[in-house]
Amino acid sequence: MSDAxxxxxxxxxxxxxxKDTFLQEALTIATTKFIDLRRDAFASFPEGEALRDQxxxxxxxxxxxxxxxxxxxxGNVERLGGHVHYAAxxxxxxxxxxxxxRRTGAKMAxxxxxxxxxxxxxxxxxxxxxxxxxxxxxxxxxxxxxxxxPSHIIAPAIHKTKGQVAELFSRELKRPAEPDPExxxxxxxxELREKFLQADLGITGANFAVADSGTVxxxxxxxxxxMVTSLxxxxxxxxxxxxxxxxxxxxxxxxxxxxxxATGQKLxxxxxxxxxxxxxxxxxxxxxxxxVLLDGGRIAQIDGPLREALSCxxxxxxxxxxxxxxxxxGHAYGYTYPGPIGILLTAMxxxxxxxxDLAHASSLCGACLDACPVRIDIPRMLIExxxxxxxxxxxxxxxxxxxxxxxxxxxxxxxxxxxxxxxxLLQRPFARDGRISxxxxxxxxxxxxxxxxxVAARTFQERWASERDLRA
Amino acid sequence: xxxxxxxxGRIREQVKRAPGRFQAxxxxxxxxxxxxxxxxxxxxxxxxxxxxxxFRREFEGVxxxxxxxxxxxxxxxxxxxxxxxxxxxxxxxxxxxxLGADLAPALEARGLDVQQMPAAxxxxxAERERLRAAAARADLGLTGVDLAIAxxxxxxxxxxxxxxxxxxxxxxxxxxxxxxxxxxxxxxQVGVFLEAWHGDGRAPSGGASINFITGPxxxxxxxxxxxxxxxxxxxxxxxxxxxxxxx
Numbered sequence: 001m002s003d004a005x006x007x008x009x010x011x012x013x014x015x016x017x018x019k020d021t022f023l024q025e026a027l028t029i030a031t032t033k034f035i036d037l038r039r040d041a042f043a044s045f046p047e048g049e050a051l052r053d054q055x056x057x058x059x060x061x062x063x064x065x066x067x068x069x070x071x072x073x074x075g076n077v078e079r080l081g082g083h084v085h086y087a088a089x090x091x092x093x094x095x096x097x098x099x100x101x102r103r104t105g106a107k108m109a110x111x112x113x114x115x116x117x118x119x120x121x122x123x124x125x126x127x128x129x130x131x132x133x134x135x136x137x138x139x140x141x142x143x144x145x146x147x148x149x150p151s152h153i154i155a156p157a158i159h160k161t162k163g164q165v166a167e168l169f170s171r172e173l174k175r176p177a178e179p180d181p182e183x184x185x186x187x188x189x190x191e192l193r194e195k196f197l198q199a200d201l202g203i204t205g206a207n208f209a210v211a212d213s214g215t216v217x218x219x220x221x222x223x224x225x226x227m228v229t230s231l232x233x234x235x236x237x238x239x240x241x242x243x244x245x246x247x248x249x250x251x252x253x254x255x256x257x258x259x260x261x262a263t264g265q266k267l268x269x270x271x272x273x274x275x276x277x278x279x280x281x282x283x284x285x286x287x288x289x290x291x292v293l294l295d296g297g298r299i300a301q302i303d304g305p306l307r308e309a310l311s312c313x314x315x316x317x318x319x320x321x322x323x324x325x326x327x328x329x330g331h332a333y334g335y336t337y338p339g340p341i342g343i344l345l346t347a348m349x350x351x352x353x354x355x356x357d358l359a360h361a362s363s364l365c366g367a368c369l370d371a372c373p374v375r376i377d378i379p380r381m382l383i384e385x386x387x388x389x390x391x392x393x394x395x396x397x398x399x400x401x402x403x404x405x406x407x408x409x410x411x412x413x414x415x416x417x418x419x420x421x422x423x424x425l426l427q428r429p430f431a432r433d434g435r436i437s438x439x440x441x442x443x444x445x446x447x448x449x450x451x452x453x454x455v456a457a458r459t460f461q462e463r464w465a466s467e468r469d470l471r472a
Numbered sequence: 473x474x475x476x477x478x479x480x481g482r483i484r485e486q487v488k489r490a491p492g493r494f495q496a497x498x499x500x501x502x503x504x505x506x507x508x509x510x511x512x513x514x515x516x517x518x519x520x521x522x523x524x525x526x527f528r529r530e531f532e533g534v535x536x537x538x539x540x541x542x543x544x545x546x547x548x549x550x551x552x553x554x555x556x557x558x559x560x561x562x563x564x565x566x567x568x569x570x571l572g573a574d575l576a577p578a579l580e581a582r583g584l585d586v587q588q589m590p591a592a593x594x595x596x597x598a599e600r601e602r603l604r605a606a607a608a609r610a611d612l613g614l615t616g617v618d619l620a621i622a623x624x625x626x627x628x629x630x631x632x633x634x635x636x637x638x639x640x641x642x643x644x645x646x647x648x649x650x651x652x653x654x655x656x657x658x659x660x661q662v663g664v665f666l667e668a669w670h671g672d673g674r675a676p677s678g679g680a681s682i683n684f685i686t687g688p689x690x691x692x693x694x695x696x697x698x699x700x701x702x703x704x705x706x707x708x709x710x711x712x713x714x715x716x717x718x719x
Contacts, residue, residue: 058498158696161695181697181699251663252659253499271683279632281633282636302490
């Protein structure tokens with residue numbers, strides 16, 4: 001999202017999304033469908049629960065020796081003839097990739113869907129360097145043509161109608177396009193096929209990297225991951241350091257649950273295991289293979305409060321079940337990664353101050369924890385983030401004062417009783433039919449979108465005291 | 473620019489400081505994967521009809537088209553029928569050594585325009601370009617199969633000499649030929665084979681790309697409407713040959 005859009009407060013972005021009736025409908029349809037597909041996939045897969053536990057354990061075990069696993073990975077990628085690069089920041093990652101493009105004389109780069117390259121804002125950097133980046137995942141292609149950002153981790157263009165896509169194609173590709181998904185897909189196939197065959201550079205992320213064989217693993221449904229790693233003469237894969245797994249045996253545990261969590265498929269259509277550049281005797285495959293290892297804030301969390309978020313597989317399951325995401329969609333979050341996990345990842349990559357509002361964009365209902373294939377305790381970390389936002393005085397002073405007063409009140413029975421009595425008195429002008437629907441002054445912020453239950457005529461404490469007296 | 477030493481140093485420092493959240497270990501790898509893979513094959517040889525039936529069910533479940541023939545010489549007739557129904561003529565195929573049989577003469581005799589991929593890398597880039605163009609133009613791509621996974625209806629193809637990646641990717645219709653030796657039951661068993669190929673066993677080829685293919689290419693990126701053949705093939709056919717292909 002652009003800085004200008006980020007300048008809009010989160011509440012306004014969310015409010016805008018909630019007034020967009022098409023978006024509301026699209027979100028409900030999409031997330032409900034994903035929830036059903038996921039539930040059905042696991043219902044017919046009894047070993048799924050045990051595999052989720054095992055996947056979680058593998059992620060934790062890998063983190064405990066992350067340095068060693070990465071060294072093994074690096075050694076194997078180099079042994080296979082690949083090159084490994086180290087990017088502490090997004091800026092470093094961009095300049096590494098731009099350098100590779102320059103050195104190899106690349107004019108066009110085809111990209112398969114990758115959240116890591118979204119995160120580092122690679123496309124802008126490539127364009128500035130005179131390299132045309134082409135997103136080849138259909139959803140990503142659509143939003144690239146529309147100059148937007150993905151609104152869902154695995155379905156980047158769910159906020160667009162077929163009519164909007166048809167209009168977009170007619171305008172940008174200068175050819176007539178019917179608002180029919182089949183026809184639109186055919187147009188994209190034709191356009192992108194040319195690009196796959198022409199491009200010099202293929203850029204991907206990595207769903208996993210297998211340390212002991214130097215393998216980068218890409219999971220796609222469309223086949224663009226295969227195109228991008230087979231046809232151009234240079235392949236660059238960008239991966240967060242946390243994506244490494246020790247062995248193929250570990251990999252299979254993740255493959256068994258990833259697609260089921262994301263789209264309800266038993267496996268995605270294509271899982272590609274890429275091991276360095278083209279080998280002797282091979283007709284196709286890149287002459288050069290580069291792996292860019294990305295920190296970007298991840299490394300500091302190995303011993304940080306967001307450590308658990310380093311286990312995320314980017315399946316999107318927590319987005320679909322989140323009552324907040326289902327209302328506001330991905331764009332309102334304002335950063336690369338939306339949804340409950342996105343709040344944690346944004347805090348990890350952009351710092352806590354970036355999530356001072358987002359940390360509250362959760363009802364803490366726990367649906368995300370239930371849906372997460374590796375059982376990341378997202379609500380726990382959101383609460384910790386809220387505390388940090390408060391401790392570091394990032395939250396607005398009025399909010400901090402209000403919560404401090406509240407804490408004092410709840411800790412002292414005498415103050416609490418006093419507050420209940422005065423509340424009863426003060427609420428008189430506002431309470432109607434057992435609820436308060438409008439409060440004056442800035443308290444009105446609270447009642448703008450919901451009612452406040454009034455203080456009861458007799459509080460529980462008062463009733464308790466009198467009952468006890470009666471019995472005595 | 474951050475150096476490797478700096479980068480890994482930072483990670484090492486963090487790892488040292490961080491107490492693990494809980495006792496955890498990664499998955500236990502097979503001690504002797506090649507031997508274990510051999511055991512799996514031997515056991516499956518006893519019950520391949522059930523495994524095949526499970527594969528067929530899953531493969532059809534992901535919109536694959538399943539065919540079954542008695543022997544490899546019956547494959548060209550099936551391929552021809554598929555071509556004929558689609559009014560297709562141009563076919564690219566893995567090299568006969570990679571396929572386990574030379575089907576080109578029989579296919580050509582039926583009027584198909586066959587481009588066989590070379591057994592080894594051709595010398596010139598011009599020849600490589602020509603072969604790539606042939607694959608990009610072809611209507612049909614004919615390949616073998618290294619593993620067929622019953623649990624998911626997946627075909628596993630390893631790239632290498634005579635078995636280019638594009639044969640199963642660029643043509644709109646992919647036809648894969650396999651026999652009982654390729655059948656495995658589960659993803660877990662595939663893990664054993666991958667460990668064996670990487671470790672103490674023999675890989676099917678020396679290529680750098682292993683592809684799991686589970687049905688035709690698909691997308692649901694426009695209004696969640698399922699559409700096939702967005703980049704990869706729109707159709708995937710699997711022809712099961714009852715008599716082992718390599719005799």
